[in-house]
Amino acid sequence: MPATLPGKSPAMTVMPEDAPAVETARPNAATAPGRRISIAGVARGVWRARWFISLRAFATFICLWALLAAWVSSPLQLPSPAKVFDAMVGLAAKGELLSQTLISASRLGVALMVATVIAVPLGFAMALNRELNTYLDPIVELLRPISGIAWIPLGLFIFGVGGTLPVFIMAYVAFFPLLLNTIDGVREIDRKLLAASRTMGITRRAQMVHVMVPAALPSVMVGFRIAFASAWAAIIAAELIGSPSGLGFSIEWYRQLLMSPKVFSFIVLIGVVGYLSDVVLRTVQRKLTPWADGMGIDQ
């Protein structure tokens, strides 16, 4: 019997989130009131708890990896999990993991800030002013299909190898989802809200601050998360090709030195940082726009 899972899972976004596992909220047999605490009950509860499912999935994955590594028996092509762990500890002790992550993260931060500062006000302006939209929309639609990656060679020429290129590429990549989601968010504001606020005689400025911005914010936040995910994918490419530092650079650098365990360490790190950032963004989104749920916007 196929299971229907609760929770929403927007298929449209780049990183659709996942329905919470069915088991999370279920009190296990042992804690249910009026029941005798049995070892079997506790064991069953633990076995079906979400954290334990993750744990055993990872344990299985790492065992398979170790077996495969033993079978391949080429530490260059596939280092064993233990070797990667050692390399990771070594890199962490040297502070390299942290410093490279901070470099990439600060580039990401700057790029997202630049993109937000330009895209969000522009999105508001384009959604509210039909004339402006007629003039600007063609440029947006012409540039949008050209992926950020395709700008790398030209960007290398303009900015040279260094920190500016990744920032430029990421800001470019982050710009479009932010802009389009802002435009959508503003356009879909409930007309009744606008009419009501006008009836109450508030100024245009107050309407902007108290009605339009809060109403469009959930959609902007969705745009921001997509922007983040695209920028995170783009930074690796940009740093790998045209930067002397950062996470993308590090994996390529250690590949050239044929230090596979370190390559794998950085790849794991990229996954972990990307995942944690999305968790943080989702939390921020929920806290910042608790009203989004009622608007049919997936959290």
Added chain:
Amino acid sequence: MSMNVNVRATGGIPNWAKALTLPIILLVIWQAWAMTLPETSPAPAPLKVVQSFAELTASGELIWATIQSLGRVLAGFAIAMVAGRSLGVLMGSSRIVRENLDPIVESFRPIAPMAILPIAILWFGTGTPAALTIVAYAAFFPLLINTIHGVSRVDRQLIRAAQTMGLSRLRTVLVVIVPAAIPSVLLGSRLAMGVAWTAIIAAELAVGAKSGGGTSGGVGQMMFVFYAYSIDLNGIVVCMIVVGVIALLIDRLFRLVEHKLLPWRN
């Protein structure tokens, strides 16, 4: 959406003219700026880009590179399609499979396709297989996730009806669940194809950059050669435009298919 050709009732400038205004002004400024530079400057200019496009097309280089890149995208996409769809149906229709694989899938998803390029190079060298790996990896996740989504959201009534009629579990999956999931799968395919096209450019670019020569081919490689060897910025701009046009065509093609196959969705 921008190509609204209606002249507004009040008269004045028609919308299509407004739409063209800014692109034309920008092109003119760009051309004027390029003409102030000395003749030897490598800076791209619109007229030179057009010329470069004509030359690259006439020599067949551009067309060949595009075909090569597209071929890789299709091959990588096919691999991802087989893997992503079958795993997706499995994960979508069985809670046990889904619960157990979810943590692994979720931890791989934030790893950018380009991050596994170094591994792909270590395993397969700098040729086509490495590029294919990146494309397949990039396309896999949208396909998988949208298939799971589609399969797990199939109307329960349909499944119950099928079971009432005594269909086996496998047959239910094949004749009820898989067809009902088509809309999600199509959406996933469109997204996957988009990221696959981006990924192939990135892979070719990086493989070109890291192998230090022209062994891999494709549009991305062509851009890299223009950047690193012949310093032909006009050629780079031509490639960028090709990348954009192909991305647009892929998107429109899939939308058209969605429109034709699922007329009730519009």
